[in-house]
Amino acid sequence: MDMIVFILTGAFATATPLLLAALGELVTEKSGVINLSVEGMMALAAAMGFATVYTTGSYLLAFAVAAGLAMLLSIVFAALVLIFSANQVASGLAAGILGLGLSALLGREYESFTLQAPSGLSVPNLSNIPVLGSILFEQDIVVYLTVTTGLCLMWIIQHSRAGLILRVVGEDPHIAHNLGFNVLRVRFLAILFGGFMAGLAGAYASTILTPIWSQGMILGRGWIALALVVFGTWRVLRVMIGAYLFGALLLADLAVQTLNLGIPSQVMTSMPYVMTIIVLAIVSRNALRIKLNAPVSLGQSYRPGQ
Amino acid sequence: MTQKTLPMLAAMIGLATSYSYADSPLNIGFIVPNPVGEVGWDHELDRGRQMMEAHFGDQISVTAVDSVGEGPDATRMMNRMAAQGADMIFLGSFGHMNDGILLAKRNENLAVIHAGGYLTGERFATYAPRHYQASYLCGMAAGYVAEDAELGIIAAFPLPEVIGMMNAYVLGAQSVNPAINNVQVVWLNSWFDPARNRSAAEALISGGVDVLYSLFPGTPAAISAAEENGVYAVATLSDNSQFAPTKHLCAGQTHFGAIYINYVNSVMNGNFAAGDTFAGIAEDAMEVAGLSPDLTDNQRNAILAKQDEIRAGTFEPFTGPITDNSGDEVVTRGVRLTIGDIKGMNFLVQGLDTTLPN
Amino acid sequence: MIRYEFVPRAQPSTGALVIVPILTVALSILCGTALFYILDKPAGVAFYAFFIEPFLSNYTLSEIAIKAAPLILIAQGLAIGFRARVWNIGAEGQLTIGAICAGLIPITWPQSDNVLMLPAMILVGALTGMVWAAIAAALRTAFNASEIIVTLMLNAIAAQILVYLINGPLKDPRGFSFPQSVPFPDVALYPLLIEDSFLRANVSIYIVLALSLLAWIYVRHSFSGFRLLVSGLAPAAAHYAGFSSNRAVWISLLVGGAAAGLAGVGEISGPIGKLQPILSPAYGFAAIIVAFLGGLNPIGIVVAGFFMAVIYVGADGAVLSAGLPASAPIVFQGLILVFYLASHTLVNFELRRIGGTKGTA
Secondary structure (H helix, E strand, C coil), X not given: CHHHHHHHHHHHHHHHHHHHHHHHHHHHHHCCXXXXXXXXXXXXXXXXXXXXXXXXXXXXXXXXXXXXXXXXXXXXXXXXXHHCCCCHHHHHHHHHHHHHHHHHHHHHHHCCEECCCCCCCCCCCHHHCCCHHHHHHCCCHHHHHHHHHHHHHHHHHHHXXXXXXXXXXXXXXXXXXXXXXXXXXXXXXXXXXXXXXHHHHHHHHHHHHCCEECCCCCCCHHHHHHHHHHHCCCCHHHHHHHHHHHHHHHHHHHHHHCCCCCCCHHHHHHHHHHHHHHHHHHHCCCHHHHHHHCCCCCCCCCCCCC | CCCCHHHHHHHXXXXXXXXXXXXXXXXXXXXXXXXXXXXXXXXXXXXXXXXXXXXXXXXXXXXXXXXXXXXXXXXXXXXXXHHCCCCEEEECXXXXXXXXXXXXXXXXXXXXXXXXXXXXXXXXXXXXXXXXHHHHHHHHHHHHHCCCCCEXXXXXXXXXXXXXXXXXXXXXXXXXXXXXXXXXXXECCCCCCHHHHHHHHHHHXXXXXXXXXXXXXXXXXXXXXXXXXXXXXXXXXXXXXXXXXXXXXXXXXXXXXXXXXXXXXXXXXXXXXXXXXXXXXXXXXXXXXXCCCXXXXXXXXXXXHHHHHHHHCCCCCCECCEEECCCCEEECCCCECCHHHXXXXXXXXXXXXXXXXX | CCEEEEEECCCCCHHHHHHHHHHHHHHHHHHHHHHHHHCCCCHHHHHHHHHHHHHCCHHHHHHHHHHHHHHHHHHHHHHHHHHCCCCCCCHHHHHHHHHHHHHXXXXXXXXXXXXCHHHHHHHHHHHXXXXXXXXXXXXXXXXXXXXXXXXXHHHHHHHHHHHHHHHCCCCCCCCCCCCCCCCCCHHHCCCECCXXXXXXXXXXXXXXXXXXXXXXXXXXXXXXXXXXXXXXHCHHHHXXXXXXXXXXXXXXXXXXXXXXXXXXXXHHHHHHCCCCCCXXXXXXXXXHHHHHHCCCCHHHHHHHHHHHHHHHHHHHHHHHHCCCCCCHHHHHHHHHHHHHHHHHHHHHEEEEEECCCCCCC
């Protein structure tokens, strides 16, 4: 029982950096641009977010600095793909390397420093409910904000005018252009939002989830975030569920190991990835559903007037 | 000191050690696998380098490079150092072993010193601290404070060194608290992942452990998590008290400086021997540090007395009888394991509740 | 108001192909100078190490070959898939599995002097790399599961399989339980380019170049290459012409897996000479960049692979001779790539000055 509560509770925090970054990437991809620099943006943000809390003690400032730097990196990416019409995959990887390098360079003064973990915010009364209370109401504030952001995004993308424009641009930029929308501006803003969210994700990872800075600590989580967008078939709710499930699976590996079922630990460590493949195969069977949500122009450059 | 006296002094020391480095310092390349942090493996290696530099002053000239991981790229760095005239190269990772042996073989004027391997070769020496000795002592501390006799261990990979430390830890704990059994283990299967390390700590804490032992995690994340959750933490390699001001129970503190100084001296004296240094408490390469004030005076004295016994050679943690976790007696009464047995340890002692690949 | 705009060229500019590298290096040096100035390190020494030194000694040239071979090989395989818009992100895992399975041969017969051992390893490595990639192809074609995710997850699983085997059944029985296999016999290793030297470069680079030529022929001259091109760029047209996109998925992943598996053999039968916990410094990911830097063109990939290898080899020199922190070369590599991608625009576009107030969109 303790173990299950541990997994279900911890999954929220474990999933939060994945989800923040994935939500940002989802918006970017909805506009028809794939940005593979998520890992680099998260790393840069994690380094400088940590440095900011370490030197000033302010989490708010840290998240702002982290988001700002990740957005700067996303502007480099945006310049490559929007102004120079460079290949999106290559540009994302290049910007990602730049981000990883900068994170290591700027963060080297803070290598393996730690922070005191901020005390969690628990919702009064509700957190006293047995089991469910500790799972749902003893999370930190960023967890709640992330879920709220996700729900808002879900509404914006599906029901607002801004969401409609975003979807049209991602479906067919030429039609969007003919309808009078500024395709490059929409894509730029979508990329910028992706940077903003990856920045928050990085800052959360290094200041709240694991209050420590160490070079390379993002360790592929940016890539997992990218995979989550595809896993969730570009739908916010599915991405959110996917992130939570993956977070739970990561913790289940560690928790089940403590029971020693006589299985080599490497088998357990592989389980989240095996399970992801299995679940993916099951939920992907309906090809139509994926086609309905995948942005058609994803990965293709667009030049006005072409 | 005037400009004249410096070379003179150097020349005098040179005479005393019968090596003519008065004209040019001994060139030393120093490679560590990861960024150098506040605690841990790379930090301790680097601290050893600093001690070496402080000791020899301008008799040596050291080029230190960090973040040179295992794999084909490391070879390039060491070859370049050799090509640029290094007299000695220190390699800081087990994975540098095979390339280092080839390097030493090809460069007749080069001494290569490698951390944590099992092979030696022409002009290729290896050294390792006897971590397990401190593990035994920290195990005693854990046995004393574990009210529910619940211990938890987080470890990176099932290397023989890691297994030896786990075993010694559990033996130490059982020596003062026979109720210790079913020690829970979580393998990270990664050298470095702070978030995973922290989650592993939380998993064990939710499983009710009294003491958490973090073995080569590459990050203090688990130690911080223990502090936050009010669980005792035991650390490897460095005193981690700064990360757990109130719950730091014990740490095995490593000292590489003396080992390095010996090697440099031997190269300077022209009697460098490509041997195997397995240095522990007796050689001042290892000691317990950061013992918690929660331990009673008697408990603390018992631990320190045991440390003195190890130093004097009257006690060794791996002395039979030792039973493995399938119930077979693997070391008979009174028999001490050899260095080879310890360095290649691949059994788990009774009380360790985990499964190894085989 | 005067503004500039990129206007597409009718023909890719050959002049720009000369200008692009010059512009890239010039911009990188400009930015790099600022970077090294901030770090208070000698910029001149660093640039020399990055761009000149790698070409000056046999040793560095040999290291460039060592580094370029896997990058080019994997990138050629991936590019065939990327052209068909099949996204294999799992070369790292395919490399690992290919290396493990090929490694079983010398581990089983460590004393062998049978000269067929290396050819057998090459075959097994390519086939098993293919099998590992086939999992993604099967799930994609049967269940519509995204190959991006499946190949990414298979990377993590392959890494754990390696950890398990190398700490368990495949570890050297005389290796004091340390995580590595027995050293391979000579017949399991690629012959060195210069025998009995300390240069590590071996004949695998020739194999890689020969395969690159094959890839070029395949893409340029074969009907099957055309089909991949079609199904990638215009799925509807491909479908109309009777080409199955399932076929493209299979071909892409199988070829990519075989190339990556072969690259795995190149590592264990080349610079490494055994199985160990780390087989590749993320060649599988770096090769994605190489594939795109090379414009998904087999010849371009060869050039891009050597280019990347030069800046990797140069980075070590820069760390050592200019005393840069180990992370600075990564930043510099990022800058080079960004500037390259920006300047490369000039190949297909020209910068035109437009007067007046005409907006772009």
